Amino acid sequence: MERSIRFRLNETLHEIRLSGERLALDWIRGEAGLKGTKEGCREGDCGACLVLLGGLTGPAGASAPEAGGGMEWYSATACTLALSDLDGRHVITIEGLAQAGLTPVMSAMLDEGASQCGFCSPGFVLALTGFLVSGRHIDPVAAMTAVEGNLCRCTGYGSIRRAAVRLALEFADLPDDLPGRLAELGRRGVLPPSLAALMLAAPPPAARPPSPSTPGAATAATAASAATVIGGGTDYFVRHPDPEPGLQTVLVDQTPAARRIESLQADGADWLELGAAVTTSQFFASAAVQALVPGIERFADEIASPPIRNRATLAGNIANASPIADLTAMLLALDACLVLVGPAGARRLLRLDQFFLAYKKIDLQPGEAIAAIRLPAEPVRFNFEKVARRARLDIASANSALAVRLDGEGRIRQAVCSAGGIAAVPLRLAEVEALLTDALPSVELFREAGRLAAAAGTPQDDVRGSSVYRRRLLERFMWAHAIRLWPQLKLEKALFS
């Protein structure tokens, strides 16, 4: 099936015809000939292929962007990005930044010696530039977080850190609004002024057909045609680094409606509903999510890396059905429900814990897609635990989330506890939940929870940990839940004596 896509690459408009899906990285390096975007791993783990993506956004219902107000910019790895996903977007590569010579980001890195072999350098320049474009807080810590998706094997990061700190201090006073910021970055040479101006303008309208009225329905309808559904692509393209020629994909509908996070009353309950295209970054940044799950944003940095979070959808995390998926573990503890839509628009509601049938087998009928994820609207106390071999940008050895609601006396009225990495599917720990319900938090209670959690599931030995280790982690996660959720009880003293 031939289709057209339309996008801006740096300062040039492109309209191309595609007969099958490809990786954006291959087109950028191949047809576009922009070799500054490097391939270091082809699986989202090194950041050498990092680009900046711009597109329209806006609150649900917003139709057209007012002058630049509706644009958003974020970093993404081109090796996990579908080429057809560029439709209606603006992509920036190192060539776009470098057209007028060294920018302040590059100069800071140069002065600090932050480039040796240079293979990682364009990725770092883009990550730091993207940070100045869209970072909420411009400070040294945030600047280093922005490069957590970038590996460098040469420098040891000392020089990169010094450059990042310098930039964060030098640009601490950037305006908060995107138009103001882009103008300022253009003035100060971080972006070529002509590029900065284009980054504010709406990208070319997408060539794909207009979005449907029922979010998810279009996705589902096309999915029925044996095309593959792609959300952010951060799982799919890791599993298929060399897509078959002629691969047909359907991108999860990315309209504002599909990216909504909104309260609603439906099917006899109050919910916070998340559209199918809600990304990990968006989820953690959402005020509504934070109001429902206070403190959840603390865990954002433990998931993947900024460029991956910017793309990875919650729905993709669920549908991928990895037993170790972090967002799934969180959503399980939050007692999420899925809204599934079939080819003919048929809807059904399914509790998330019923969605996983066996290893990588899910209750999704042919042509069905996840149209939305719903969270019960009553606020919870929440903790998430993950241990991976590396603290950042690594898949967990095991994970667990616990959400509790307390009564007036501090008794646990309701507890939902999930665990990942100990079975073929993400688990809910029913015995732990039963133990905690109606109990008062205490050392003994959580020691027992630890024993139960450690005995749960059927953990395997693999590169991310032995079964013994995973069981032990689960025990420790229960202790950690207690210590974090009831800091005033100072449980660590008793647990470690």
Added chain:
Amino acid sequence: MKHNFDFIQNLLGRTVYIDDLPEPANLLHAAVFTSPSAHGSFAGLDLSAALALDPTVRVLTAADIPGQNQLGTAVLDEPMLAEGVWHFRGQVIALVLAGSRSLARRAAAAIKLVGAADRPAVTDPRVAFARGDLILKPRTQRWGDSAAAFALCHLVVSGRADSAGQEHVYLETQGAIALPDDSGGVRLMSGTQGPSGVQKIVARVLGLPMNLVEVETRRMGGAFGGKEDQASGWAALAALGAFATQRPVKIYLSRRDDMTSTGKRHPYSSDFRIGLDKDGKILAFEADYYQNSGAACDLSPAIIPRTLFHAAGAYHIPNVRVTGYLCRTNLVPFTAFRGFGGPQGFFVIEAALDKAAAALGLDPVELRRRNLLREGDVSHYGMPHEGVLATETFERCLARAGYPERRAAIQEYNRTNPASKRGLAVMPVCFGISFTKMMMNQGGALIHVYNDGSVGVSTGATEMGQGVSRKLALIVARALGVSQTAVRVESTRTTTVANTMPTAASTGADINGMAAQLAATEIRQRLLAFAAASLQLDPASLTLRDGQLFADPEPAAGPLLSFAALVAKAYEGRVDLSAHAFFATPGLHYDLATERGCPFAYHVYGCALLTVTVDTLRGRYQFDDAIMVHDTGVSIDPLVDLGQIEGAFAQGLGWAALEDLRFDDKGRLLADTLSTYKLPDGHFMPRLDVEMLQRPNPKAVANSKAVGEPPLMYGIAGWFAIADALRAARPGLELAYDLPMTCEKVLGLLTGDLVPAGPSGGEAGR
């Protein structure tokens, strides 16, 4: 210009690596079909599905090799394409060519083995040793009489230390482009540390004389030893493809192929015995190093001696017996990796000291201090140590770290935090500079001064990010008295400077810099002689500096001529504006029979102190501070050297704590992609505080010192800092000296869970 042009290009994204070169129109892409298990045999290949994919697909096997099917250098034991048998998982069996890379990869995936059968495989070096399967004879170094000395010791402890291998993860994977040449030979662009080595192998494989094979290396996106010998096979495959098809062929490995099929740092398993007097002075040390050499020899015979040379670490030990065994296993042939056997040796002596300190009840820092090398101490291979900076760097490091106070603060922290413990370790280093294989300590340079005054420098050095080009440009600019911007460092080509050594052993700038300095000095002298003659001045009174010619008694009089004008005149005057020079490191000698001599031009010293906080609830850790005092000599470019120190340290720290290179007992690499193999990222790294101690070093160019490898050893402190924190959590804890200290081991040690021998290799999906 303040900055290196290369680095500016990097940041602008304009640097061209192998895969970025313009592709010729008729280019074929290569992929490889590799062995599926650690050891096995096959009768043939079923190519039908692969060939059916596309008419451009072509498959080449050992039978298509016109010359010798052999990649080995020290020992001829490594076929380029397996013939009938394979000896490790990932061994290349067939080369697949096609019109696009993805097509080539898909065609490779469609090849099937015919009549394949697995054979028993050995992955453990001790098992190989027990079976007598050694690649070469063991090597033993002896000094004094360790057996007799143990009898006199107050304390003798022994133990075992294991260190895992390490994947290089150069961000640019292995690659090469081969072009058929109308001479009947081939031209190659190769991502190699050693173009002459590639030339030799390609010539051998194609059955050509070396003069029909031209190899050029512009740069590499990282190498770290992984492209010293092991770039040759990939280049030779591309060359074979180009030779057979008479079309250009490019090979650029996917990360997974690269990780599966290329060598890494050698895993070692070692036994040690150390004896001390009651004051904690080491009297005797013995060790046996079982090097897991992998399935073929590769550079292993040069790596074992570097382990032995560094067996005593930065300490003086009067009685030593150390033996290294090259154990053949069914794993990928292990190869050079920054440090080259040194780190494995350092880990063992540090483990021995750690164990001794615990047994003596002595502060490990104090125990190390008492045994540091001093001026004139003679090493266990008979080389007197000169210009020793062990104590000075050690004391400076402790002072910089505020040592006794820091220790006290850690103790206080540990007293008040039940679920979090801090630890500290100090790591002194003494590292010998020169190739351990003596003949390799030679290099050449060719300098052209063009008739407009611009300068081109060629040497055998290859640029892989370590800044050797920058150093060469500064050395030549200084020698010619011109600005650095006038000097271009050329790509490394076998037709320009021949018979070069790989850029390795930290010697790139030392050897090639010296050769370049000699060549530049030669041209400078010709120019000055010409100027003196034509201006009728005393040659001794003339100097070249800042791109100008001065007559020295009266510098105030201003320049006589610009360098460019002088060069133009010299050209008219028929002066040779090019010079070749050769340098062989002087003073080296070594007797293999007695294992005595002077194998190093000099040693590099330094010390690091590292602190860590261990979350004893979850078994995670975060390194806090690394303080390093490093002996750089007079640094040619401090920014480059600082980058080398920090970068090497990060690799060492990754090896010691994080990078989990494990094979299952079937020889399968468990972490074969970057999603499973984790190396340091920015968050992993502690705060870095580096002091460069700049004492002139008369033994190297411009009083500098080599810097590439020695700081890697500092990372070993990471293992011992965690161990220190674990002992704070569990006083008296017995540790297995098993590197890396992963989170899993940390929690296992804290809880007393048995750490199983190794995973069986289940699903590692996301």
